[in-house]
Amino acid sequence: MTTQAPAPSIASSAAAGPTRRDALRLLALALAGSAAACSKAEDIVPLTEAPESLISGEPLRFATTLPLGGYGRGMIVTSVDGRPIKVEGNPRHPGSQGATDIFAEAEILSLYDPTRLRTPYKAGRPQSWEAFFSELSPRLDALRARGGEGLAILTGRVTSPTLLRQMEALRRLYPAMRWTRYEPIGDDNARAGARAAFGRPLDLVPHLDRCDLVLTLGADPLGAGPDQIANGSDFRKRRTVRSNARDMMRLYSIESERTLTGAMADHRLALGPEAILDVAWGLADGLDDAGTAPAASPDSRFVEALLADLDAHRGRALVLVGEGQPPELHALAHWMNARLGAFGATVDLVEPSDPIEEDHAASLSALVGDLHRGAVDTLLILSGNPVYDAPADLDFGAALDKAAFSAQLDTLPNETNARTAWRLAGSHPLEAWSDLRFRDGTASVVQPLIKPLYETRTAHDLLALLGGANGSAAYDLVRATWQPAAGAADFEAFWQNALTDGFIAGSASAPVAPPLIAAKPARPPRRESEGLTLLFRPDPTIWDGRYADNAWLQECPKPFSRYTWENVVHLSPEDARLLGIESGDEARLELGGRAIDATCWQDEAQAPGTAAITLGYGRTSASPIGLGLGANAFALRTSDTPWVAPGLRIRRIGGKGAALRTQFTLDADGRDLAPEHPLSALAALAGGEKKEPDSFYPEQPYERVAEEEKPGYAWGMVIDTTLCTGCNACVVACQAENNVPVVGPDEIARGRDMHWLRIDTYEHQEEDELRTVFEPVPCMHCEKAPCEPVCPVGASVHDHEGLNVQVYNRCVGTRFCQANCPYKVRRFNFFGYADGQEYANLGEEPAQARYNPDVTVRPRGVMEKCTYCVQRISSARREAEKENRRIADGEVTPACAGACPTQAIHFGDIGTKTSKVSALRREPQHHVLLEEVGTRPRTTYLSRIRNPNPALRGGSR
């Protein structure tokens, strides 16, 4: 993988006085850039002059940073002919470690969203930026005269050093201005817990790779969020089981709703919020030297075993608490971690990358108060969508209307900019300069991959304008921020390194020595309430609603429920029975006088007495993709119960609609499809490749390569289900890489989808615990492929390297191949999903720009399926042939494998005994899906290995 900085632009050479040639180039550039009329040419590559490194059609890769909830994750973006088409992880950035998540992968689609704002709007009419500036500048003069009185700026979480610097400068200019920072998925509880324990807010940077034991209390370190990739990567290092490495971390989860972490846990206890506190304080009592023995409870067996385990792993254990838990529990976890010697060992404390101390909810509430009092006449919303996602009791929309002048900067239409006076077109992170920090403080530059597609501005541009420095570009601002950091060293070299490495070396915050924790915090008073307790969760695919307009993320199945395009209420089967609600039923949720209607789903893993719903749905003003889907949980969320809201009443109001699901049962029907073994049983597994059943079909040259080495390549894949956390990164990566079309909710309701790779999810009861296993299923590339003999036109054939390939232009669409595929991995273009019958606005310009030029866009009536990213194999082959060598092991990485944060997917040549995949195929837990069918698949699995506590054999209760 080569990383290249953008070549210098011609604008810089023009400074010395343009030659005739340069003048012509400038003219061309000016014409090309006329869409972005007054934006300056910066250091990105216009194709008017191809630099030496740019060969048409050859992909270039640039490091940049993509935000999630304000935190930056370093990424490397592939660009073809100036068109970014694929996001990959940056191996050197701590927030990525070479992997991606679904949000990063899907940014490509967001960039080319046809609904993007292309210009400022006032009262629904397009305007020029000049008009906005001329309306704003008299106000600014007045504000300056008043010392900033009446100016309010609302942002999401800000970690950008440049933005912070600009805000600081602005504060000097407008001392009385109000800066409100509100993130709907905030960290107020964690901050309050840290303040209680340490006296000041400190952020945790967990190091799962240093843990022997992890206990999560409502925490989901492996679930969606800014730290997901980093945690997944660390998790892998302590959960990889090989014949020569059988040492494995043990994971306990105590939680109310099933999280990805809970599904990976060796022991999981589903408890309501109060019961979690009981168990936590019971554990704390056990850890307290002065404490009493934990009180007897239904979970005492579990608690005792866990205590003994924690005690045995001091210095190697870690307790993590989720944001949904009360501050007291966060403080208690700090106390427990201190007792366990975790600080400095398994977790580090750092000064927050987000330096604002004020709580999100309090800050927004104060702003709403000011607005109502008429103390704010100029409101600039630089990021966030508070009309939609502010606590329902604040009624931000009504407050917003009080501001005499309001503007919101965003890439898309939303509920907030539908009400502000001005709707400002914001730049996408892939077309703007900025910088961001990761949780651990590591800073990295946001480097644009493309000139802004439209007349858009960044928050930096607007703040610069407020500061009176009209015309100072984000590029210069970001450089100026880092000028001091370069110190005496050559800044250009420093800058060049920051861009090529994708992060600024040495910018990570130094761990803070844990301040002494005074005493064990007291348990918060018990909250007794009638009815169920509603738990709010970030959505696993659209986060807090900011990705609702992204069709890849909408169509990405939610873990467990396997719903798409909709959020559902998770109910425990007991509660559902009592309420007379079946999966798929419509129900009315009433909470504190507010009500929403939502679809329910019975979740075997849901703690009785609780119901969970994800945020982000029910958008009323969005692009055609995100509009009107699911139920708006924000309508029930108030500032005092942002995560756990007791007193929920649910009643059934209607029958089943069409289920927008891609998997209808999690029950494996007693079949051993995703086997599981305890770590202790690993030695007893026979292992290796078993003799496969004989076949009537003649042997082909590409077969049985794993048994006897043959020349050439024999591609194969091994997926380690011990490591698969079900995060879906592979699914969206595959969609981005292979031009996999979106079918839309109507088609999903008809049972159709196009994902080449799906994550089969099975659950089963073992002893008294519910076990969940994820099994990613791409094409198996069977050596005896059942799809091939049945195709009447020979569109499904094998190549000499064992790939089962689909010849799109030969396919007539009989679908016999899919009918005959035991794995059902083929996907059929019932409509022209990518060919004239796209869902919603996906066929409009410039959405087509997202396509990977190396992969055919399939027409209607054609069958398609996973190719093992054959275009990447070809590309590696070309490179190898140029150098007259074999393709090296690990040189080809399919998109799914590249995206995986836990490196669960391995790809390579199984015909070479020394390759990594060959070694994995010899592991004892190696298994073949549906081996008895005799298809001899090239994609095989390593069974899920768990590391249960021997003391809990026979059940945890």
Added chain:
Amino acid sequence: MTARSGRGYTALTESVADPVLSAPAGRSWWLLFSAGLVLTCVFFGSIFWLFYEGIGIFGNNTSVVWAYPIANYVWWIGIGNAGTLISCMLLLTRQKWRSSINRFAEAMTLFAAAIAGIFPILHLGRPLYFYWLVPYPNTMDLWPQWKSPLVWDFFAIASYLIFSLLFWYVGALPDFATFRDRSRSRAGQLIYGALALGWRGSVRHWAAYETFYKTMAALGVPLVVSVHSVVGMDFAAGNMPGWQETIFPPYFVVGAMFSGFAMVVVLAAIVRRFLRTEELVTRHHFEAMAKILLAGSIVMGLSYGTEAFQSWYAGDDVDRTVVAFQYTGTYAWLMWMQIACNVAIPQLLWLPAARRSIPVLLVIAVLINVGMYLERILIIINTLSRGHLPSMWSSYAPTLWDWLLLAGSLGFFLLLFACFLRLAPAISMHEMRKLVFEGGRE
């Protein structure tokens, strides 16, 4: 045996030819024709929409990739089976009663097989390339993939269609000559004259005819068996539970004969009514066909039982799940309806009174056709809904277009049949005359 010898050749000829050549069509015929015409418009309208919009208009999904169009195809080709069976098998076994029904049974075969042949094309994702299944010389140097049952299918249907057309036409030659001779209009004389290919009824003609017709009949029997065996192999050659069964080819042949005979009963009742040929198509004919239906229903019951038993006895979980799903799952009510229609209700035919009552027989025959359609569709959707991986289990529901296309194909059949009744000799006059002669001699 059948035609009463009291009536002469003339009366017989008149009763078949006059309704076509001289009598006006009559209201009921026009009703039949209009119904057929309307539904035919629906059929071609649906086909147009299908080609325009794509096969997404059907109810198929990612797991259940086949459904109505394939079921329509199997069902129609099954119906198309009986005509040839009646003509060939009964001719070779000297069942003389066939003479009064074989002609329209053959026409039924021809129309049904032609309609059946349309559906495999309609179900394609890219129907315009259906000819890639044909081994024709092409610049790409590509032939079809001979291992695929769909290619065998192509040949089976094509040869069956050609055979059916030839056999029907040759059998009708002497009667076209009769029409030519009796036609009073110039156009009729010319058209029927051309169709009669100069048939003069000389001994030489008759000798050649008899040899050729018997030879064709001998060829026809294996063809009937092969065409439906190949249809069975479309499924049996797959590796899906519920499909991969050696019983499928014979089971499909019997099923085809069963549904075909049921359709002949329905059409015989129609022909009898419209052509007023109650003397020619008598209750004896219906009784003979009823016995065949009864035998068919027993074989079907046995097949269902064998299928279920084998999957239980083989002990394969995946197979057992499919069978359990057939009888207890989402579509179980359809399965029980199928058994009622195909196995239970036809047992009424043990009663001689039921066999002789045309209304009763007509109802049973219609129910058998419904039951056989259910069998075709259930074979497809049960297996595809409950495959090897529970993660991909799903359920299927047809759309409006699925129904319209099925109804439209029935209408198209009706239209063709109505035209046949008004334009061609619907009953084999020359064979009936033979019976009159033999009857007179006895």
